[in-house]
Amino acid sequence: MTGPTTTELVAAVPGLAPYLRPATLLHPYAATPDPRASRIGGPALWPAGAPWPRCTAEHLADEYRDVSAADRAIWEAIARAERERARSNGGVHVVTPDEAAEQRRIMDGADSIDLIAWHTHRKVAERPAADTALVPLAHVRAEDAPHLPWPEDADRLQVLWCPNDHRELPNTRYYYGPNVELHWQRAADLAPVTPPAPRRSEDGYLPTPCALRPEQILDLPDQDELPEELHEAAEEFAQRYGLEYHRALSCAEGWKLGGWPSWHSTDLVPVDCGCGARMVHLLTVDSGLAPDVSVGRFGELRVFVCPTDLAHPVGLDLQ
Ligand SMILES: [Zn+2]
Ligand SMILES: [Zn+2]
Structure with missing residues (x-):
């Protein structure tokens, strides 16, 4: 119909x-x-x-920045500490203020981080x-x-x-x-x-x-x-x-x-x-x-x- x-x-x-x-x-x-x-x-x-x-x-262009080996080790250590705390904490994931500050420093304003390729992504203005x-x-x-x-x-x-x-x-x-x-x-x-x-x-x-x-x-x-x-x-x-x-x-x-x-x-x-x-x-x-x-x-x-x-x-x- x-x-x-x-x-x-x-x-x-x-x-x-x-x-x-x-x-x-x-x-x-x-x-x-x-x-x-x-x-x-x-x-x-x-x-x-x-x-x-x-x-x-x-233009807004994609920019990828490599995460250094040192920062990668810091990021992984924070993730490990977070998982361990979660185990004794009823599964609740928390990061300490110091860890959060480190993560912010590593991100450096990026939109996302790729934990396999180990780079951050952001859009940057490009004339x-x-x-x-x-x-x-x-x-x-x-x-x-x-x-x-x-x-x-x-x-x-x-x-x-x-x-x-x-x-x-x-x-x-x-x-x-x-x-x-x-x-x-x-x-x-x-x-x-x-x-x-x-x-x-x-x-x-x-x-x-x-x-x-x-x-x-x-x-x-x-x-x-x-x-x-x-x-x-x-x-x-x-x-x-x-x-x-x-x-x-x-x-x-x-x-x-x-x-x-x-x-x-x-x-x-x-x-x-x-x-x-x-x-x-x-x-x-x-x-x-x-x-x-x-x-x-x-x-x-x-x-x-x-x-x-x-x-x-x-x-x-x-x-
Ligand atoms: Zn254009
Ligand atoms: Zn008009």
């Missing part, structure tokens, strides 16, 4: 009508993409003569000496997502990202992930290019090129973005079909342009631009499947744009 559509829901609960937003589900699949078609990943096109974009933000080239994430033809806020005379949207981890990008909160750029361009200006390879990259941020089967839908918001009584009416309607409003009739899943973001792992986190405007969902990047991207512990990365000025930095959020 196929469930009801958002249009049927809105017919039953007309108060939802102002919340309907057009969206394009991308449905990526493994295939060599046609350079003239919408796609995920390469092949790359760029205006002739214009430099390929590079990331100038600070690239040579900037890192961005990689193509998505290429969108206007006819496949006509509902996007296309600037006059632009008919291609290119989404590029820097395949490294970043913190404290503009218009983000609690964010930790790739740095995303949008380029609204004209097909007539674009020519095939071979972009420089990124200087470094994280696993999971280099998409496998995919072709798309774009599907136009009408999307409804997460319950957090609805007045209580509308959400209740929507939930009642969904339950008649044995469904839940969330996902079955709202916040459509997968790679998506336009529509509404889901707030399933945090409650609603409003994404506001530095200029004060509430930003609008533009793209959801999903993890896994054919593009084989992994964002935010196998989650979703959502890209938001400023409704006042598309040139303002994008908003980013991970769920």
Whole structure:
């Protein structure tokens, strides 16, 4: 049995009508993409003569530091003392203040210690000496997502990202992930290019090129973005079909342009631009499947744009 559509829901609960937003589900699949078609990943096109974009933000790189033989012996002695005390102490593990101070000294601010390889791990901020080239994430033809806020005379949207981890990008909160750029361009200006390879990259941020089967839908918001009584009416309607409003009739899943973001792992986190405007969902990047991207512990990365000025930095959020 196929469930009801958002249009049927809105017919039953007309108060939802102002919340309907057009969206394009991308449905990526493994295939060599046609350079003239919408796609995920390469092949790359760029205006002739214009430099390929590079990331100038600070990167968070993994740093491993070896634990010295002397410190390793201290760490092991503390672990032994702790186990012995636990034996005569009903299994309760405790370290003395002196031992805790030694462990802190050995950790020296690291996030974790590997007791097999004997190194500590931390993320360190790294401003690239040579900037890192961005990689193509998505290429969108206007006819496949006509509902996007296309600037006059632009008919291609290119989404590029820097395949490294970043913190404290503009218009983000609690964010930790790739740095995303949008380029609204004209097909007539674009020519095939071979972009420089990124200087470094994280696993999971280099998409496998995919072709798309774009599907136009009408999307409804997460319950957090609805007045209580509308959400209740929507939930009642969904339950008649044995469904839940969330996902079955709202916040459509997968790679998506336009529509509404889901707030399933945090409650609603409003994404506001530095200029004060509430930003609008533009793209959801999903993890896994054919593009084989992994964002935010196998989650979703959502890209938001400023409704006042598309040139303002994008908003980013991970769920
Ligand atoms: Zn970067
Ligand atoms: Zn703005």
